[in-house]
Amino acid sequence: MSTETVTIDSLGAQGDGIAHGAAGPIYVPFSLPGEKLAIARIKNQGTIISYTETSSERIAPACRHFGPDGVGGSCGGCSLQHMAKPAYNAFKRSLVVSALKSKGIDVPVNEIIEADPGQRRRVVFAARRTEKELLIGFNQAESHHIVAIEECPIASAGILSRLDALKKIGWAATTNAEPFRMTVIETLSGLDIALDGIKTLADKERRAITETVLAMRGIARVSFNSEVVIEQQKPVLDFSGVAVFPPPGAFTQATIAAEEAMAQLTLQHVGKAKRVADLFAGVGTFALRLARTGQVLAVESEEKALKALDFAARNTQGLKPVKVEKRDLFRRPLMTAELKTFDAVVFDPPRAGAEAQCKELARSTVKKIVAVSCNPLSLARDLALLTAGGYRIDSVTPIDQFLWSPHVEVVATLSRS
Structure with missing residues (x-):
């Protein structure tokens, strides 16, 4: 371990400050760009000892467990409580912008939809x-x-x-x-x-x-x-008036506010499409809302989640028909011929993204696509496949579902003439 003084140049993708030393980048948690720090360094990891200069963007954290001096140690749940809201929002938005540019995608990115404390359900x-x-x-x-x-x-x-x-x-x-x-x-x-x-x-x-x-x-x-x-x-x-009984261990969006924001963007883009495919449908976050206006095919690999979605659809009045299909979309995506009957497709995959499915969508005639993602990097790869196939990106909207963390949700909407 060595002790040295460094200046933080930028924030990394995980929210750590990055200083550039003679041996390469040094990652310093809980630091901000522009700060001059004394650190204890082990290899490329630094721990703050003291501050010579602090950033004007530094604020007091909201929680006693945050940071290197947190009660009991740094709890590891948050990494950015020390950053003022405007700079924090800009950083999260920049993660999406950078991911898109890494794949040659230069499109406007909307301001982030903010998260508030106390929302995590x-x-x-x-x-x-x-x-x-x-x-x-x-x-x-x-x-x-x-x-x-x-x-x-x-x-x-x-x-x-x-x-x-x-x-x-x-x-x-x-x-x-x-x-x-x-x-x-x-x-x-x-x-x-x-x-x-x-x-x-x-x-x-x-x-x-x-x-x-x-x-x-x-x-x-x-x-x-x-x-x-x-x-x-x-x-x-409750998915906008549809009651769902999730199976044990089912995936749910972390906050209701983020879920509703994603759903609103999705519904606005899909509009009055008569036939919609919801891929990686889970327990029906989007499918059951989409069924208010159109017929839906909900595709999901987890059988228990699919059964919960199906039960909700069958026991809610006022929905259009919802068909469910158990299918591993990583190994067996909907093929181009299967997609031709749909006016719109929504997909919300795990962090790995939907590469195989996007290769088929890129060759399809589907008019509208909504891509929902918790990983800007895999989303950028998937959007590159779709734009290479002739789709136009209409909007990209970051959503802050995981407050004070480096994670960001994104909703991208696309269309084909």
């Missing part, structure tokens, strides 16, 4: 049992150390108010000190809690979880490795 906690209590919080960056949290300004009040309940459930679920995860989703009927990372859940622990939950209010379901342990009420999500 889906939180993944790290947990571990100690001799006296259950630690619940987040892993420190690049570490297995769990920083037990006392507050979390990004999480919803409905989740934060039940931290003690989560500790009791986690305590009942395990008998050793092995770390595990608790994914918590706030639904209309209560918290939906999914446990994973625990090797086995014996009958004794199942009974303990059940007895613990029965003595509580506000807990809809607890599951382990996608298997229900106890369900007091079915968890309920």
Whole structure:
């Protein structure tokens, strides 16, 4: 380890400040461009010791657990709480602009749709049992150390108010000190809690979880490795008036505000299309909304998610027909011949993107496409395929769903003459 003074030149894609030393870039978490710092350096990683000059964009963080001096250590959940909102928004938007330019795409990028504190309805906690209590919080960056949290300004009040309940459930679920995860989703009927990372859940622990939950209010379901342990009420999500009962461990958008923003952009572009394909449909975030105005084919590889979508569609009045198909779109995308019957296509893939599907779409006659992505780099690759096939990019809109993190959602709309 060496000690040196550096000047931060820029922010990297993960939100770390970058200084350029004689041996190459040095990455310094919790720093900002223009700052002059004394750091302790190990290889290309720097830790702030003191400041000689600070940025005018530096602000006080919102959470006591943030940063190198956070209570219990840096919790690892946020990386940009120290950055003023205008600069923060510009940085997130720049991630999308840079990703597009890396693929030769030079189009206007809209201002980012902002996120506010307290909106996160889906939180993944790290947990571990100690001799006296259950630690619940987040892993420190690049570490297995769990920083037990006392507050979390990004999480919803409905989740934060039940931290003690989560500790009791986690305590009942395990008998050793092995770390595990608790994914918590706030639904209309209560918290939906999914446990994973625990090797086995014996009958004794199942009974303990059940007895613990029965003595509580506000807990809809607890599951382990996608298997229900106890369900007091079915968890309920609302997709613009359509009630959906997600299966254990189902993917949901992290905030309602971001979900609604993505849905609004999607619906505006699709318009009155009569036949729409929703690819990587999940539990129906877009498909069930699209079905208000047109027939929808919803394609998804996860059978339980597809069943939840199908059940919701069949039990909601006023929807156009929704057909579901279980299909791995990475291995077997909808082919050009299959796409010819659709007026519009929406796709929202995992971080890897939809390369195989976009190669088929690029050869199709579909008039309108909406590409939703949580990864600007894979989105840029996919958009390059579509524009090479003759599509025009109409709009690109970043959406800040993961407040104070380097992650950004994007909705891109495309059309063909």
